[in-house]
Amino acid sequence: MQIEILYFAWVRERIGIPRETVETNATNVHGLVAELSAREERYALAFSDISALRVAVDQDLTDFDATLNGVREVAFFPPMTGG
């Protein structure tokens, strides 16, 4: 299955790209993170402490247990600092 992945703030900077399309068989976000981390050091570094990260699935904030069934877009970023 193809999923669009987006990175924001220092996650984007660490990984070095704002978005990419990946082919994955992961069933949930944890699985996707494991696949990405196995790829390259910069991914492993960015995902080394997921307690410092937030994830949105199809533009809804969720947690790392969220299923990827039917999902088109996953975004990783640090806690928001708006307002």
Next chain:
Amino acid sequence: MQIEILYFAWVRERIGIPRETVETNATNVHGLVAELSAREERYALAFSDISALRVAVDQDLTDFDATLNGVREVAFFPPMTGG
């Protein structure tokens, strides 16, 4: 002793004047109210229920037990409705 007395809102309307100077020997606000109420029906009516009134002595909100010693100005009015 001479004291300037001010009336506001419906107290002013009931008594019919916004202010007056009175000569009084009252030692506290209660005493002053008693003197005024004894004067005329319109005063008695305005002061018939002092729980519905507030009093300021020299422009500070206070209560009816407040002393009149050295006081120059006493104001009677209903609870405030600003804001």
Next chain:
Amino acid sequence: MLSVQSNAFDPGDILRNFSENVGGAGAVVSFTGIVRDNSGTLDHMLIEHYPGMTEKAISAIMASASKRWNLTACTVIHRHGHLNPNDMIMMVATASSHRVEAFQAADYLMDYLKSRAPFWKKEVSKDGSIWVESKAADEDALNRW
């Protein structure tokens, strides 16, 4: 800044000037009170006040707010006299480094202005006029602080 005035004011002008002079604060909260026509029959509102005591009472409320919270700026404007429906009655603005302090200070100022500043509102309609009554809830609100 404190202004007790009969003239109309523009809340936009007030907030713009205020926001541009907050001494490095990051958070500005404003409250604006507007003449409502609840009954649908309001012709105008008359606000009576106690010249001298009004300024004194509001200054004391502002000083008390500035003591409780770290404010870099604080403004109160309150009209008296003849006001039409939808006219702005009054406005409060607070500035602080922290949004919680700006919010609390504005909320506090409003609670105290409502029950402790010597203003009295009278609603005038074609059928007659009536003094607005104070609400027990407004007095109770002071116990929050």
Next chain:
Amino acid sequence: MLSVQSNAFDPGDILRNFSENVGGAGAVVSFTGIVRDNSGTLDHMLIEHYPGMTEKAISAIMASASKRWNLTACTVIHRHGHLNPNDMIMMVATASSHRVEAFQAADYLMDYLKSRAPFWKKEVSKDGSIWVESKAADEDALNRW
């Protein structure tokens, strides 16, 4: 009304327009966030956001506020991109018949925008740049509601 924009806005214009179109409400509360230069070395601020999700998240927060409180109007403006010190970052305005509801709704909107709308602030100074870190207190603030 919701606007996510890179252009500057004038809080005075926003509040004036808002106050004149509050559908009979008597109470208007606004919050304005301003770029602070805490260190004295800030050159500018960069605000990144997540187009698409930003609008969706803020709309959900506004809908939630409108469900909890009786609001006759509600506006959120949030900038992204390049901002200078003392620039207005964002603004919230709420209108209600009752001051307590207008205050609470604005306070609630701010708490949720702070931690649930996908914006990230980066402070750029001559010495380098740093992503603003979220505060535990901001996350804790959500438990108030």
